[in-house]
Amino acid sequence: MNKGELIEAVQNTLGGDTSKKAAEEAVKAVLENIATGVKKDGSVQLLGFGTFEVRNRAARTGRNPKTGESIQIAASKTVGFKPSSALKGSLK
Numbered sequence: 596m597n598k599g600e601l602i603e604a605v606q607n608t609l610g611g612d613t614s615k616k617a618a619e620e621a622v623k624a625v626l627e628n629i630a631t632g633v634k635k636d637g638s639v640q641l642l643g644f645g646t647f648e649v650r651n652r653a654a655r656t657g658r659n660p661k662t663g664e665s666i667q668i669a670a671s672k673t674v675g676f677k678p679s680s681a682l683k684g685s686l687k
Contacts, residue, residue, distance in 0.1 A: 598622070633674055645678040 596604070606618035629647055632639040638648035654670040 643681045647676050650675040
């Protein structure tokens, strides 16, 4: 499922009188607020779905695939997702 398909699914779930624009704004608002929450608090927990959290990546040595030369990769931050047990259970 991509973002367009998600918007259509939200529109269908909300009912026939919901416009595609309203569904798109709802999806956009949720995604923006998850991003804001992760930046501000370090994590966003959605009960029954999972947790988005900031994760730290340590500095490490890598290789340039073209030349084979060793390079240093700086430490960085990324966002990880840990699914809830309910979401994991629904995949079986």
